[in-house]
Amino acid sequence: MSTPSFVIGIAGGTGAGKTTISRLVTRNVEDAVTRIPLDNYYVDRSDLTFERRRELNYDHPDAFEWDLLHTHLETLVSGQPIEMPQYDFETHDRTSERVRVEPTEVIVLEGILALYDADIRGLLDLKVYVETDADVRILRRIRRDVGDRGRDLDGVIDQYLSTVKPMHERFIEPSKRHADLIIPEGANSVAVDLLAGKLRMEIEDSGDGDRDTEATSIESPIGGDGSS
Ligand SMILES: Nc1ncnc2c1ncn2[C@@H]1O[C@H](COP(=O)(O)OP(=O)(O)O)[C@@H](O)[C@H]1O
Numbered sequence: 001m002s003t004p005s006f007v008i009g010i011a012g013g014t015g016a017g018k019t020t021i022s023r024l025v026t027r028n029v030e031d032a033v034t035r036i037p038l039d040n041y042y043v044d045r046s047d048l049t050f051e052r053r054r055e056l057n058y059d060h061p062d063a064f065e066w067d068l069l070h071t072h073l074e075t076l077v078s079g080q081p082i083e084m085p086q087y088d089f090e091t092h093d094r095t096s097e098r099v100r101v102e103p104t105e106v107i108v109l110e111g112i113l114a115l116y117d118a119d120i121r122g123l124l125d126l127k128v129y130v131e132t133d134a135d136v137r138i139l140r141r142i143r144r145d146v147g148d149r150g151r152d153l154d155g156v157i158d159q160y161l162s163t164v165k166p167m168h169e170r171f172i173e174p175s176k177r178h179a180d181l182i183i184p185e186g187a188n189s190v191a192v193d194l195l196a197g198k199l200r201m202e203i204e205d206s207g208d209g210d211r212d213t214e215a216t217s218i219e220s221p222i223g224g225d226g227s228s
């Protein structure tokens with residue numbers, strides 16, 4: 001167990017490539033990095049029926065349990081483990097499972113509103129915003145939500161128009177002004193390599209260096225095999 005020396009927040013719209021980037025920048029240093037998906041801090045709505053949960057606005061800041069996230073980040077930064085909640089997108093609810101997370105040299109908080117809350121921002125050493133065009137993001141989201149999150153096309157489109165897009169414009173996009181670094185076009189390989197280098201430096205400075213690296217290669221911007 002170690003005491004974290006560096007905390008990064010990675011924000012950006014749905015489908016921007018936040019998860020992909022956080023995986024790419026940490027892939028050679030996994031043992032020294034703790035990834036905290038903001039999604040795990042959606043408010044527990046097991047008091048509601050599935051039908052009711054399905055209709056909630058998951059892109060408004062009120063959908064998240066900020067106090068719990070703040071406490072957990074502070075706990076990790078102080079060198080103590082947390083019991084992280086887990087989220088199930090198919091049931092729209094927190095699961096009963098908790099995962100014990102030990103503190104590591106670097107913490108990566110990743111989610112649509114990772115730069116929204118002032119108290120959370122106060123814990124971040126580096127604030128990153130991933131900026132990807134809305135058309136690319138919705139295409140990625142359709143593929144992911146239908147393929148992995150148990151949704152159908154009409155549902156994804158209705159949700160996008162009723163809550164995802166308006167909340168993006170109201171809360172997510174404006175949070176970009178807090179960023180130290182804006183990464184254009186998702187998993188931009190130059191930016192990913194720079195960020196990965198910064199992480200390695202932080203880890204080496206905290207005494208756990210000497211890890212292998214490999215160059216980043218980026219596929220087609222909406223995934224798949226990239227063929228047309
Ligand atoms: N640069 C990229 N090139 C191709 N596909 C990508 C790229 N970035 C993300 N994707 C794909 O788009 C989908 C959404 O990406 P993800 O990283 O989960 O976005 P976010 O976490 O911002 O919602 C995933 O299926 C992922 O594989």
Ligand SMILES: Nc1ccn([C@@H]2O[C@H](COP(=O)(O)O)[C@@H](O)[C@H]2O)c(=O)n1
Nearest residue numbers: 013014015058059089092093111112164
């Ligand atoms: N029950 C839920 C909870 C969240 N969402 C959507 O997830 C998006 C955030 O995750 P990303 O990986 O895309 O950043 C957000 O836009 C919510 O609309 C959901 O659909 N259902």
